[in-house]
Amino acid sequence: MRVTAGGNKRFTKGERMTRVLFVCMGNICRSPTAEAVFRRLAAQRGLLGELEIDSAGTHGYHVGETPDARTQRAAAERKYDLSEIHARKVAPEDLEYFDLVLAMDRSNLDSLRKLCPSDRLHRLKLFMSYARQFDDDEVPDPYYGLAHDFDLVLDMIEDAAEGLLDSVVRERGNQEPVKSTNKVGTAKVKAS
Numbered sequence: 001m002r003v004t005a006g007g008n009k010r011f012t013k014g015e016r017m018t019r020v021l022f023v024c025m026g027n028i029c030r031s032p033t034a035e036a037v038f039r040r041l042a043a044q045r046g047l048l049g050e051l052e053i054d055s056a057g058t059h060g061y062h063v064g065e066t067p068d069a070r071t072q073r074a075a076a077e078r079k080y081d082l083s084e085i086h087a088r089k090v091a092p093e094d095l096e097y098f099d100l101v102l103a104m105d106r107s108n109l110d111s112l113r114k115l116c117p118s119d120r121l122h123r124l125k126l127f128m129s130y131a132r133q134f135d136d137d138e139v140p141d142p143y144y145g146l147a148h149d150f151d152l153v154l155d156m157i158e159d160a161a162e163g164l165l166d167s168v169v170r171e172r173g174n175q176e177p178v179k180s181t182n183k184v185g186t187a188k189v190k191a192s
Contacts, residue, residue: 018168019052021098022127023108027057027087030104030139030153032067034127036080037154038161045165050172054098058111060089068143074150078158095120102127102164105138130163131156 022034035055042048066072067082075082095101095116101124103109112124128137139156142149 017050017052018100018172019098020054020100020102020164020168021090021094022053022055022102022104023058023090023112024055024104024139025057025059025108025141026062026143027055027089028062028065028068029071029141029143029150030157031055031057032082032085032087033071033075033080033154034102034104034139034157034161035085036075036082037157038164040080041161041165045169047165047169051168052098055085056088056090056094058090058108062087063089070142070147070150074147074154077151078154090115095123099123100125100164100168104128105141127160127164128156129160130167131160132163133159 020038022031022038024030032055035053038051039048039053042051042053065087067075067085067087072082090112092115095112101112101116103112103124103126106126109124109126113121116124126137128134128139134156136156139153139160140149142153
């Protein structure tokens with residue numbers, strides 16, 4: 001990795017891309033939001049070309065659909081565009097292909113573990129394990145909640161995405177980004 005004159009971190013040419021898959025239940029709320037947030041964050045840091053970013057669901061309820069309208073509204077208020085993302089179901093080959101498969105909650109992590117070959121289990125993690133400002137280890141499902149639940153989920157995802165990108169940069173380039181140690185209280189959103 002090298003640092004450009006503008007301070008952007010670049011990976012050495014020829015390094016393999018890091019492939020990240022975000023996973024929730026239906027791929028219409030949390031995981032597409034995480035995909036869009038992480039994609040924009042990587043672009044802002046000049047790292048988008050070094051990452052492959054995708055999302056999927058553990059269930060096929062919404063295959064082919066765009067994200068939930070409430071998810072898109074909350075994202076659009078923060079200038080994230082989810083309109084090009086279409087729901088898909090996790091496939092067994094995803095667990096071979098992606099370097100990091102990040103579940104939004106324990107239920108989805110358990111579903112992924114059942115699909116995953118034993119030699120790839122180390123790739124599965126809870127997305128919120130990268131959070132800095134939230135103590136929660138799960139991103140609650142806002143699907144049956146109110147509008148403000150989608151905003152809170154977005155807050156949580158933005159926080160964890162920052163920590164995730166710093167972790168990827170560190171692992172790939174041995175750089176030590178500044179890390180906040182402030183954690184805030186537990187978020188309460190009705191999980192479904």
